[in-house]
Amino acid sequence: MKLAVISCIHGNSAALDAVLSDIDHHHAEQIYCLGDLVGYGPDPNAVVETIRALAIPTCQGCWDEDIVVGLDACECSYPSLLAERRGKLAHAWTSQAISPETREFLAQLPLSLRLDNLCFVHGSPNSQHEYLLPEMDESIALERVMTAGAEVLFCGHTHIPYVRTFEDSHVPVHRIINAGSVGEPRHGRPNATYVLYETETQQVTLREVEYDYQATCAAILAKGLPPIFAWRLARGLEFAERADDPTHICDR
Amino acid sequence: MSVSQPTVIAIAGAAGVGKTTWVRQQLSQATGDRFYFCPGVGNVPIDLTQIMSEFPTIQVLTEQQEVYQLSAQATVYIELGFHLDLASASGFLDAVAAKRVAVLPLGAEKSDWHDWADQVVEGATIANWVEPSHLQRAVLTGQVFDPASLNLFWFELTEAAYGQICRAKGIFDLVDGRAVCFDFVSGLSGSTYTELNLHRWLDGRPERFSGIEVVGQAADQAAIAQTLADCDLSDAAIAHYQAQLKQSLGTEEAG
Known part of the structure; x- marks a missing residue:
């Protein structure tokens, strides 16, 4: 079966629509979503409505949780004072923009999803807020996969897609597959990213999809979000947050 | 110049071309009493602060009148910001017999700085320079x-x-x-x-x-x-x- 795994849409409906079209084109049979449907972007309700309308299995991201229960960040959420102030501004805007139905939907999302030997989480099996960076200590990273009781752990949260294979450690081979970000890329280009996965062959394809990011930038400005969010989106720089410390263990 | 006057060197040039860098090079080699004057700096003395931290013994002038009171052993570096009108400073520079040094990019087109300077020093070569507004x-x-x-x-x-x-x-x-x-x-x-x-x-x-x-x-x-x-x-x-x-x-x- 061919799966499509998407993550970190962040209220960017133009990017989500483009990725869904690309998934259609590649005939994926099932889509999984790793959360962060809202936050920073201008269309949180539209994104949630699309996910609900297509009945895409979705786990809860850090932003989805924060919008429901309030901010309670570990230091990894905000690597600088400036990022923190921008994040809180985006949180306040999103919190007033989302509908009761959207809030209710985000509140009931599960922390993880399973399909046979595959596990789907937002950050890590420990927390939606923990970053599994590609440089993370190998034993700790493998422990996260084992904790999930899976052979393949799909995650997002870092906004940069990658595949990490633990070749020498165990048979069968364990892997972490990061789906990148649909709506808030951080790989230096504005294009959306997601992952295609063949369950029979274990083949992974990292997809990068062009879309009309200028439309999202215009919506950011029109809706009164900080102009710097549009500038960063257009450059694939992520809006405010950075996760750069692979040794950090989230303690939220 | 009379023998009783200090050595005065005035430096001008475009923003970012390396005026302060050139002054720092001179200060590091100069001997005797060294003075620095940066007119028009107002309440944002960035270059002055940088120079004072690097050369703690340098003496800073705040008024051009102070130059007239210095001895012949003194060397004064006067850094003119790019935004200052060169013509308006000419009277003073003539009065103290200042040597005029323009720090300009290599191959810079003929400019007012060329006409103003006694000596042109090669500064940083800046690609795609846009005239500031x-x-x-x-x-x-x-x-x-x-x-x-x-x-x-x-x-x-x-x-x-x-x-x-x-x-x-x-x-x-x-x-x-x-x-x-x-x-x-x-x-x-x-x-x-x-x-x-x-x-x-x-x-x-x-x-x-x-x-x-x-x-x-x-x-x-x-x-x-x-x-x-x-x-x-x-x-x-x-x-x-x-x-x-x-x-x-x-x-x-x-x-």
Whole structure:
């Protein structure tokens, strides 16, 4: 079966629509979503409505949780004072923009999803807020996969897609597959990213999809979000947050 | 020039071409009494602060009249900002028999600086130089930054997030008590980052100069000011970090 795994849409409906079209084109049979449907972007309700309308299995991201229960960040959420102030501004805007139905939907999302030997989480099996960076200590990273009781752990949260294979450690081979970000890329280009996965062959394809990011930038400005969010989106720089410390263990 | 007059060297040139760098080179080689004068600097003395930290024994002049009172053993470097009118300074420079040095990019087109100068010195070669249309200067004294926020701001500033920038230079106080100088010129590769030779300020908000100067085209001054304000740590955070640092430094010294 061919799966499509998407993550970190962040209220960017133009990017989500483009990725869904690309998934259609590649005939994926099932889509999984790793959360962060809202936050920073201008269309949180539209994104949630699309996910609900297509009945895409979705786990809860850090932003989805924060919008429901309030901010309670570990230091990894905000690597600088400036990022923190921008994040809180985006949180306040999103919190007033989302509908009761959207809030209710985000509140009931599960922390993880399973399909046979595959596990789907937002950050890590420990927390939606923990970053599994590609440089993370190998034993700790493998422990996260084992904790999930899976052979393949799909995650997002870092906004940069990658595949990490633990070749020498165990048979069968364990892997972490990061789906990148649909709506808030951080790989230096504005294009959306997601992952295609063949369950029979274990083949992974990292997809990068062009879309009309200028439309999202215009919506950011029109809706009164900080102009710097549009500038960063257009450059694939992520809006405010950075996760750069692979040794950090989230303690939220 | 009469024998009783000091040696006076006036330096001019475009923003970012290397006027202060040239003065620093001269100061490092000069002997005798050395003086520095930067007219029109107002309340944002970035170059002056940088030079004073590097050359603690240099004497700073604040009024051009002071030049007349110096002895023949003195050497005075007068740095003229790019925004100053060269003609308006000519009378004074003639009166003190100043040697006029223009720091200009290699192969620079004929300009007023060429006509003005006794000597042209090769400065930085700046690719894709855009003629600036505005100058923004701000005093940041008392503001304290965490390095991550400052780096984020500086990256955005120099990558044109707030409008096209030709030149940016700033002195910032960091939460660990150090003062740093960030320097950017459009067309040169990257920024330079220098720690100033000043004591670590670990007792509340620093009571010494820090500030920024941005030269550009249609830069969003309000956004720059707001972002800098957003980077400013709270009194509580500063007190917390400073207490930790004092304890850490005290432990190191004891060890």
